[in-house]
Amino acid sequence: MGACPWVATKPAGGLSGRVLNSSRTTDLATGMCPGWHSRDVSDLEDLRHRMRAFTNERDWEQFHDPKSLLLAIVGEVGELSELFQWLPATDASDLAQEDPLKSRVAEEMSDVLLYLVRLADVLGIDLHAAAVAKIEAAGERFAADEVRGTAPAKH
Amino acid sequence: MGACPWVATKPAGGLSGRVLNSSRTTDLATGMCPGWHSRDVSDLEDLRHRMRAFTNERDWEQFHDPKSLLLAIVGEVGELSELFQWLPATDASDLAQEDPLKSRVAEEMSDVLLYLVRLADVLGIDLHAAAVAKIEAAGERFAADEVRGTAPAKH
Amino acid sequence: MGACPWVATKPAGGLSGRVLNSSRTTDLATGMCPGWHSRDVSDLEDLRHRMRAFTNERDWEQFHDPKSLLLAIVGEVGELSELFQWLPATDASDLAQEDPLKSRVAEEMSDVLLYLVRLADVLGIDLHAAAVAKIEAAGERFAADEVRGTAPAKH
Amino acid sequence: MGACPWVATKPAGGLSGRVLNSSRTTDLATGMCPGWHSRDVSDLEDLRHRMRAFTNERDWEQFHDPKSLLLAIVGEVGELSELFQWLPATDASDLAQEDPLKSRVAEEMSDVLLYLVRLADVLGIDLHAAAVAKIEAAGERFAADEVRGTAPAKH
Known part of the structure; x- marks a missing residue:
């Protein structure tokens, strides 16, 4: 399925806020991105x-x-x-x-x-x-x- | 125009993350919510x-x-x-x-x-x-x- | 149901051809116009x-x-x-x-x-x-x- | 353009009524069938x-x-x-x-x-x-x- 470009993650360094992290990939079983909850993206x-x-x-x-x-x-x-x-x-x-x-x-x-x-x-x-x-x-x-x-x- | 229910703001207390704050209102000139950038919401x-x-x-x-x-x-x-x-x-x-x-x-x-x-x-x-x-x-x-x-x- | 404006009838005088006769009315039982067959109209x-x-x-x-x-x-x-x-x-x-x-x-x-x-x-x-x-x-x-x-x- | 299958014509033998005559062809200039008037067909x-x-x-x-x-x-x-x-x-x-x-x-x-x-x-x-x-x-x-x-x- 590939990358989850919208995944919110806390970047190294602890800065607040959301960043896009294209290295995160979908869960093989569900096809969903990890940590997914729809209102966040x-x-x-x-x-x-x-x-x-x-x-x-x-x-x-x-x-x-x-x-x-x-x-x-x-x-x-x-x-x-x-x-x-x-x-x-x-x-x-x-x-x-x-x-x-x-x-x-x-x-x-x-x-x-x-x-x-x-x-x-x-x-x-x-x-x-x-x-x-x-x-x-x-x-x-x-x-x-x-x-x-x-x-x-x-x- | 009314409230901007999706506006990300740093709540009092300094916790990270996004909260909904219905008191934020749209900018009169643009009709847009403050701090708006579309990929964030x-x-x-x-x-x-x-x-x-x-x-x-x-x-x-x-x-x-x-x-x-x-x-x-x-x-x-x-x-x-x-x-x-x-x-x-x-x-x-x-x-x-x-x-x-x-x-x-x-x-x-x-x-x-x-x-x-x-x-x-x-x-x-x-x-x-x-x-x-x-x-x-x-x-x-x-x-x-x-x-x-x-x-x-x-x- | 009312009139059958398209009904082909032989007018008084016996001229051949089709004329419109708005006084002809539909059959009460079928709702269809008398003498009706679809390819004729x-x-x-x-x-x-x-x-x-x-x-x-x-x-x-x-x-x-x-x-x-x-x-x-x-x-x-x-x-x-x-x-x-x-x-x-x-x-x-x-x-x-x-x-x-x-x-x-x-x-x-x-x-x-x-x-x-x-x-x-x-x-x-x-x-x-x-x-x-x-x-x-x-x-x-x-x-x-x-x-x-x-x-x-x-x- | 080809035939005008709907053309009403009086068949040999002089019987009244309309018959289909597939040999009638369209008028080259107008593309319309001869004797055409729309309410007749x-x-x-x-x-x-x-x-x-x-x-x-x-x-x-x-x-x-x-x-x-x-x-x-x-x-x-x-x-x-x-x-x-x-x-x-x-x-x-x-x-x-x-x-x-x-x-x-x-x-x-x-x-x-x-x-x-x-x-x-x-x-x-x-x-x-x-x-x-x-x-x-x-x-x-x-x-x-x-x-x-x-x-x-x-x-």
Whole structure:
């Protein structure tokens, strides 16, 4: 599985703080990094690592070309849509707070995210960095004072 | 903008390590939390915060009901699909390594992620925890020794 | 159920040919128009009528606002995508010629079409006329001599 | 372009009615079948023929494998979604009655239909027959007396 680049470790010398230590490797039995607990590191890196391990253990890399992964994303977005399609728009948020719908929604959203993370891994895209750049660009494109309270129209 | 729940700070008493300190607030000028650098915290929390701030500054919460956000996700998945639709399946991954396609793909994937994160925020779903639970469930459902090299069929 | 606007009838005076006669009404037992056989009339009108009757008999018009129908379309496109996602791109067409996959594909494509026809009915759009106009516009936009053998790029 | 299998012609012997005559061919200048007027024949057959001709003239069959066409459908559903995403659910139908939105919606719905028809052609699926079978099956599955006024839940 290779390195655990996000592992927090206390470096020699006792300095406080977290450093990246690329020499730490995954545990052979679990595929997880040592000392792992998810809130301590990057969520997207965690999911990327988990999806890569899941795929590798099943020899499924052969199926994960971009167009196939895209169709998988579409499939999961479709399942998510089916959960909401007939709910009244104004009640949908409240209705989705209650189980079993809440759990089902969380599952389908997770599937979308996991395939998206997997596609980013296959393509070598840093999803967090790209998303930060995108929202910053959107912030400049849609100046708050000019668009406040008005939905941007798509043509 | 409110609190920066993920901010790493040195608590009174000088103990090392990171603690959550909900009293720290965002910088008024940048909307960012003090001492912020993205690799130090949860990516998904970061994006959730950014999208919430972006939405709030524009008074766009009124548009962000679940069905509308879902259609926005569909729109972005559609834009992503258009980038890949006519590429030969076997070359798609290589072709997407080169600009301008690489940048466009990263942008559209970012849009999908950002709206997904926003929907999770509206619905009160912890996307990382849900995704970890989902991949662990998938790991049990698809035992590696039974499915190795075989794509699971959907019927 | 109302009128059968597409019914072919021999008008008074005995002229040959088909005319539209909006006074003919559906058969109460079957919901179908008298003398109906599908290849004699417009397919899309037929489906529009059937979906309208299906919806009306169940009092489901209340659920068929545009955004809900759109999410239903997305759901069915998702189910269709799941049937193809892991198939090798070059074999997909051949594999989809064999049952049970062939029947499943036909079912999901039908669902997409039926919801699309229903959305067009709700919005008062003549889907056939619009599609003819669109393909004619595409024919002008993409001059055959200029684009032959080259997929149009989307940016 | 080839034959016009749907052309209505008066067969030798003078019997009234319409017959299929596969020897009639398209007009070289227009690509249309002689005596064509759309309401006289099957809409879906008409669109299938037009899309086949459009594709053939551009030598684009090479791009129209099922997974690519599916992504094209997804792209167009995405464009359609973007037109509706921020509209209030209860006003969407009225707002879509007015130009320029009405025309844009008709265009995007047409694109979805055209790619769907093209996919059916590639796969050898009779979309009208399949859709009729599907809605009849749905009629049996969802007995009107049992589901009246209640949206079927998806789980």
